[in-house]
Amino acid sequence: xxxxxxxxxxxxxxxxxxxxxxxxxxxxxxxxxxxxxxxxxxxxxxxxxxxxxxxxxxxxxxxxxxxxxxxxxxxxxxxxxxxxxxxxxxxxxxxxxxxxxxxxxxxxxxxxxxxxxxxxxxxxxxxxxxxxxxxxxxxxxxxxxxxxxxxxxxxxxxxxxxxxxxxxxxxxxxxxxxxxxxxxxxxxxxxxxxxxxxxxxxxxxxxxxxxxxxxxxxxxxxxxxxxxxxxxxxxxxxxxxxxxxxxxxxxxxxxxxxxxxxxxxxxxxxxxxxxxxxxxxxxxxxxxxxxxxxxxxxxxxxxxxxxxxxx
Numbered sequence: 001x002x003x004x005x006x007x008x009x010x011x012x013x014x015x016x017x018x019x020x021x022x023x024x025x026x027x028x029x030x031x032x033x034x035x036x037x038x039x040x041x042x043x044x045x046x047x048x049x050x051x052x053x054x055x056x057x058x059x060x061x062x063x064x065x066x067x068x069x070x071x072x073x074x075x076x077x078x079x080x081x082x083x084x085x086x087x088x089x090x091x092x093x094x095x096x097x098x099x100x101x102x103x104x105x106x107x108x109x110x111x112x113x114x115x116x117x118x119x120x121x122x123x124x125x126x127x128x129x130x131x132x133x134x135x136x137x138x139x140x141x142x143x144x145x146x147x148x149x150x151x152x153x154x155x156x157x158x159x160x161x162x163x164x165x166x167x168x169x170x171x172x173x174x175x176x177x178x179x180x181x182x183x184x185x186x187x188x189x190x191x192x193x194x195x196x197x198x199x200x201x202x203x204x205x206x207x208x209x210x211x212x213x214x215x216x217x218x219x220x221x222x223x224x225x226x227x228x229x230x231x232x233x234x235x236x237x238x239x240x241x242x243x244x245x246x247x248x249x250x251x252x253x254x255x256x257x258x259x260x261x262x263x264x265x266x267x268x269x270x271x272x273x274x275x276x277x278x279x280x281x282x283x284x285x286x287x288x289x290x291x292x293x294x295x296x297x298x299x300x301x302x303x304x305x306x307x308x309x310x311x
Contacts, residue, residue: 008194012187015180020221023049023177024234029165030174039099040144042226042234047241049178050218051077051249054242056182058250062258067125070254071263075271078113078243080216082278083304086239088220089227090297096232097286101147102240106286108140109240113279116247117272124262130255137248181218216242236286243279274307 023046031041054077061069089095119129165173219242226235263272281300285292 004194008187012184014184015187016184016217016221017224019177019180019184020218020223020225021177021228022173023181023222024225024229024231025165026170026173026175026177027234028229028231029170033167033170036145037100038231038233039102039105039237042231042237043105043144043241043244044141045174046222046226046234046238047219048245048249049174050181050222050238051242051245052178053182053218054216054246055250055253058254059257062254067254067258068264070250070258071120071125071267072271074116074246074250074254075267075275077216077246078275079271079278079307080213080304081219081239081242081246082282083300083307084213085216085220085223085242086235086282086292087297087300087304089223089235090292090300091294092224093227093230094291094293095227095235096291097236098289099233099236102233102236102286105144105237105240106283109243110279110283112136112244112247113276116251117268117276120263120272121268124260125251125255125258126260127256130252130257133248133252133255137245137252140244140248177222181221184217184221236292239282270310271307274310278303 027041027045028038030036030045031038054073057073058070061067061073086095119125123129219238222238223235226232226238278300281303282292285296290296
């Protein structure tokens with residue numbers, strides 16, 4: 001019923017925001033206790049952790065013999081991460097891009113995006129390429145952790161408060177975030193689908209909007225929480241880490257589990273290039289050390305609207 005659908009949406013959004021805040025607080029506590037840069041924790045704990053829905057969708061779709069769904073999930077999520085998930089929190093609080101080594105991290109994301117486009121255009125995905133993706137992801141994680149293991153930022157009073165979070169509470173906060181974000185996203189998507197059916201919206205429109213965005217909602221929840229807490233390093237690390245993990249992690253597993261599969265021309269002719277444009281634009285913003293504020297957020301949202309219209 002209509003009232004039930006709206007209730008699902010409200011509850012799902014509340015869980016999403018609360019879980020995102022828990023994950024950010026837990027991740028920051030881990031960063032301060034281990035003296036690791038918030039950018040690194042944002043990439044590994046928040047970014048990789050919030051990409052679990054994409055990972056599960058990719059595995060399930062591949063095992064069900066529908067690799068096209070898995071490919072579309074990877075590409076669509078990366079586009080939504082930059083043009084939607086990064087843009088919306090920026091409308092609340094500007095997100096700085098001047099963290100140490102953020103340029104290097106963005107360059108790696110851009111390189112990974114280019115590799116995805118080249119591989120899918122020429123070879124498609126196969127177990128050998130999938131294994132190579134996972135090896136690159138493992139090496140990147142180790143190297144990035146070693147390079148960024150020291151936090152060079154100055155602790156604010158709010159940071160000092162989080163620093164004194166007990167270890168058990170830090171673990172609980174991270175677990176609440178990792179479990180609650182997918183749950184909140186699931187409730188939001190189910191509520192949206194139900195609402196669409198109740199209002200007579202076409203299923204095609206639901207698939208291109210609610211379902212495409214649904215798997216990126218955990219990143220959105222974490223991004224909003226990081227923006228509210230003015231933790232730009234975590235907010236940017238969340239986006240960059242999710243994009244890297246979607247291609248190398250999810251793409252790697254999809255390549256290994258599924259038979260050799262060429263990516264649909266529908267993706268290679270349009271969405272792949274939209275993903276490349278999104279990656280290039282956010283990298284340019286980072287290299288210019290410009291904040292992602294209201295103006296940039298509006299431009300990114302307009303580009304995302306144009307992308308959906310193009311679909």
